[in-house]
Amino acid sequence: MLSVADPHATRRAAFRSLKERLAAVQRPAPPLERRLPCELPALDLALGGGLPIGLVTLEGAASSGRGAIAFRALAVASRSAFVALLDDGACYPPALVEAGVLLERLLIVPVREGRLLARALDTLLRSRVCRVVVVRARAWSAAIWGRFSQLARETGSTLLTFLDEGVHAPAGLPALRLRCRNEGFVLCGRGSVGSAFLGYTFCVEPLARTLPSRSPLSLQAMRASERMVLRERALRSASAPQRAAQMQSAI
Amino acid sequence: MLLCAIVEGEDLHCRWEELLDALDAVSPTVEDAGLGSAYLDMHGILGEPARWCAQVRATLAPFPVDVRCGCAEDAFCAGVAARHADGCVVAAGGEAEFLSPFPLSALGIDPRTIERFVLLGIERIGELAALPHGAFVRRFGARAALWHLRANGAERRSLVPRAFTLPIEANALGEGEVQTQEQLLFALRVLIGRISESCTRRGRSAGGIRVDFFCDDASERNIELFFALPTAEERAIFDVLRARLERERFDAPVVGMRVRALRLEEAGSSQMLFVRERVQRQDLAVALARLEGLLGEPVRRARLRPAHAFEERFSFERFTPDLAAVEEVRVSALPALPLPPLQLIAEREVAVELRGGVPIALGSPPSVLCECVGPWRTQDVARELPPRDEYDVALSDGRWYRIVHRQTRWYLCGVYE
Numbered sequence: 091m092l093s094v095a096d097p098h099a100t101r102r103a104a105f106r107s108l109k110e111r112l113a114a115v116q117r118p119a120p121p122l123e124r125r126l127p128c129e130l131p132a133l134d135l136a137l138g139g140g141l142p143i144g145l146v147t148l149e150g151a152a153s154s155g156r157g158a159i160a161f162r163a164l165a166v167a168s169r170s171a172f173v174a175l176l177d178d179g180a181c182y183p184p185a186l187v188e189a190g191v192l193l194e195r196l197l198i199v200p201v202r203e204g205r206l207l208a209r210a211l212d213t214l215l216r217s218r219v220c221r222v223v224v225v226r227a228r229a230w231s232a233a234i235w236g237r238f239s240q241l242a243r244e245t246g247s248t249l250l251t252f253l254d255e256g257v258h259a260p261a262g263l264p265a266l267r268l269r270c271r272n273e274g275f276v277l278c279g280r281g282s283v284g285s286a287f288l289g290y291t292f293c294v295e296p297l298a299r300t301l302p303s304r305s306p307l308s309l310q311a312m313r314a315s316e317r318m319v320l321r322e323r324a325l326r327s328a329s330a331p332q333r334a335a336q337m338q339s340a341i
Numbered sequence: 342m343l344l345c346a347i348v349e350g351e352d353l354h355c356r357w358e359e360l361l362d363a364l365d366a367v368s369p370t371v372e373d374a375g376l377g378s379a380y381l382d383m384h385g386i387l388g389e390p391a392r393w394c395a396q397v398r399a400t401l402a403p404f405p406v407d408v409r410c411g412c413a414e415d416a417f418c419a420g421v422a423a424r425h426a427d428g429c430v431v432a433a434g435g436e437a438e439f440l441s442p443f444p445l446s447a448l449g450i451d452p453r454t455i456e457r458f459v460l461l462g463i464e465r466i467g468e469l470a471a472l473p474h475g476a477f478v479r480r481f482g483a484r485a486a487l488w489h490l491r492a493n494g495a496e497r498r499s500l501v502p503r504a505f506t507l508p509i510e511a512n513a514l515g516e517g518e519v520q521t522q523e524q525l526l527f528a529l530r531v532l533i534g535r536i537s538e539s540c541t542r543r544g545r546s547a548g549g550i551r552v553d554f555f556c557d558d559a560s561e562r563n564i565e566l567f568f569a570l571p572t573a574e575e576r577a578i579f580d581v582l583r584a585r586l587e588r589e590r591f592d593a594p595v596v597g598m599r600v601r602a603l604r605l606e607e608a609g610s611s612q613m614l615f616v617r618e619r620v621q622r623q624d625l626a627v628a629l630a631r632l633e634g635l636l637g638e639p640v641r642r643a644r645l646r647p648a649h650a651f652e653e654r655f656s657f658e659r660f661t662p663d664l665a666a667v668e669e670v671r672v673s674a675l676p677a678l679p680l681p682p683l684q685l686i687a688e689r690e691v692a693v694e695l696r697g698g699v700p701i702a703l704g705s706p707p708s709v710l711c712e713c714v715g716p717w718r719t720q721d722v723a724r725e726l727p728p729r730d731e732y733d734v735a736l737s738d739g740r741w742y743r744i745v746h747r748q749t750r751w752y753l754c755g756v757y758e
Contacts, residue, residue, distance in 0.1 A: 151740060152741075152756050153735075157682040157684065165675055172625065179687060182652075182683050182685050184654050186682070188682075198640065198642065199636070199640050209635055218624065219628045272739035275712060275741070278714075280712075285715065286714055287733040287757075
C-alpha cells in the first residue's frame with residue numbers, strides 16, 4: 091500500500107491554528123446591558139455600571155436622598171439626550187440647574203391629575219424621545235405598573251419613580267429598587283444667625299437580584315459652594331503634614 | 342431718520358412675521374434685526390419722530406406685546422435710544438454725546454474684551470469714543486473700527502429690507518361639511534399635500550403650520566404647530582398635525598379649513614455624519630404635539646431669572662423643538678457629589694412655635710424641630726414688599742423644610758427631596 095504524504099499538511103495546520111487564534115481574538119464580547127452611569131464611582135460600582143434601563147423605584151421619605159439620585163440621573167442623561175420630568179407643581183428649576191441638569195434638554199410636563207399622569211407618561215415613553223423620565227408615582231394598578239415597566243424596557247428609557255408612603259410597585263417589575271435613608275445632616279454655623287443647611291449623608295440600598303453587591307452604600311449630598319468652605323476649614327484645622335496630604339488628594 | 346422698535350411679549354417667535362408685516366404700514370423699508378427688534382427707515386415720511394413712534398404703537402396695538410421706540414440718524418444709536426427710554430429721540434449730531442454715558446456692553450463687545458478695557462480705565466462709550474481711531478484699531482483689531490464708529494455715532498449704514506415671501510396656503514371652503522374624524526383627516530391630508538407641493542415647487546420648507554377650522558355654528562378654531570426641523574414633507578407635517586388633533590373636540594361639523602405654512606425657510610437641512618444615536622427630530626415635535634393635545638397646555642422649558650424670593654427665580658415657557666439651539670449647549674463638568682434638591686410645596690400658612698425668636702416646633706399639632714438654620718432676610722424694595730426671613734428646619738423624622746416668615750405669619754414653601 092502506497093502512502094503519500096500530504097505536501098500541504100504543514101500549511102493547513104498553520105492555517106488552522108491561525109484561524110483558531112483569530113477566532114479567539116475576534117470573538118464578540120457578551121452583549122452588555124446599556125446602563126446610565128451616575129458618575130458617582132461608588133454608586134456605579136454597586137449598581138454594576140449605573141442605572142439600568144426599565145423601571146427604577148426610589149423608595150424612602152422626603153430628604154432621604156432619593157431626589158439627589160434622580161436629579162443626578164437627569165443631569166448625566168441631559169448631556170447626551172432629552173430627559174423629562176412630570177411636574178406636579180413641585181419642580182424648582184434652580185435646584186435642577188445646581189444639580190447639573192441642562193434645562194434646554196429637559197421637558198417639564200405639567201400634570202396634576204392622576205389619570206392624565208398615567209396617560210402622559212405612556213405617551214412620553216412611547217415617543218422614545220427621552221432617555222430618562224422622572225415621575226412621582228401614584229397608586230396605580232399592577233397592570234399599569236406592568237405596562238410602564240415594559241414600555242421603558244422596550245424603548246430603552248430609564249423610568250425613575252418616587253414612591254411615597256402608601257405607594258408600592260408590584261414585586262418583580264422594577265429593574266432596580268433603591269431604598270434611601272437619611273443618616274445625618276451637615277450644617278454650617280449652627281446656632282448662629284445666617285447658619286446654613288449644607289447637605290446630608292444618606293444611605294442607598296440597591297435591591298435587585300442581578301447586582302454584584304447588595305450592601306448599603308453611604309453617600310453625601312452637599313451644596314457645591316459649601317464643599318469648598320468645608321474643605322478650607324478642614325485644611326485650616328489640620329496639621330502641616332495632614333494639610334499637604336489633603337491638598338494632594340484634592341488636586 | 343431711523344426708528345428702532347423693540348418688541349417684547351410672550352410667544353413672540355410665533356407672531357414675529359405678522360408684526361413685521363404690520364410695520365410695513367408705517368414704513369416701506371423695514372429691517373428685521375432679529376427677534377424682538379426692527380429698524381424702520383423714516384426718511385421722506387410725513388411727520389416728526391413723536392408722531393412716528395405713536396404710529397408704530399398704534400399699529401402694533403392689536404398684538405399682545407410691549408413696544409418701545411427710539412429715533413436717531415444712526416441705526417445703532419436708535420437701538421440704544423429705544424432701549425434707554427420709550428420715545429427717546431436723538432437729534433442729528435448729538436449721537437456721540439447721547440451715547441457717551443452708556444456702558445461698553447451696549448456696543449456688543451464681549452465681556453473678556455470689556456475686562457481689558459476696564460483695566461485700561463475705559464468703562465463708558467464716551468471714553469472709548471475719545472480714543473484715537475488708528476491706534477485703537479491697531480491695538481484691538483478690525484472689529485474695533487466698528488466699535489469706534491458706533492461710539493462716535495458715525496455708523497451710517499443703509500437698512501437691509503427684509504425679503505417678502507408669498508404665503509403658502511391651501512383652503513377647503515364651501516365644499517360640504519366634515520362630521521367624522523376620518524373625513525377631517527382625509528381633508529387635511531389633501532390640503533397638506535397641496536402645501537407640501539407648493540413648498541417643494543418654491544424650494545421652501547415650513548417651520549410650522551397654522552390650521553383654521555370653520556365650524557357650522559359660526560365658531561372658529563385655530564391651531565398653530567411648529568416642527569423640530571423645517572420640512573416640506575407631507576408625511577412629517579401630517580403626523581405632527583394628527584398628533585395635535587388626537588384629543589381635539591369640535592361641537593359642530595367643520596365646514597371649512599385653511600392651512601397655512603409658517604416660518605418659511607430655504608429648503609435643505611444639515612445632516613451629521615458619524616452620529617451614533619439620536620432622537621428623530623420630528624418624533625420630538627410629534628411627542629410635544631401629542632402631549633399638548635392630551636394635557637391642554639404645552640410642555641414647558643424652564644428658564645432662570647434673578648429675583649429676591651427663591652420661589653420666583655425661574656419662569657416657564659413653551660418647549661419649542663428647536664434642536665439647533667440644543668446642539669450648541671455648553672457642557673460643564675458635574676459636581677463630584679449629588680446635591681440636596683429643593684422642591685416647592687404649594688405655599689400654605691403653618692403654625693410655628695418660637696423660643697427666643699428661633700423656631701422650635703412646626704405644625705399643628707406641633708412637631709418638635711431637631712434643627713433650624715437661618716434666617717436669610719430678603720426684601721424686594723422695588724415692588725415695595727415687606728421683608729421676609731427664610732429658614733431651613735428639620736423635623737425629627739429627618740425631613741428638611743424651607744419655611745418663610747413674612748410680617749407676622751409663617752409659611753411652608755419647600756421641602757428638600
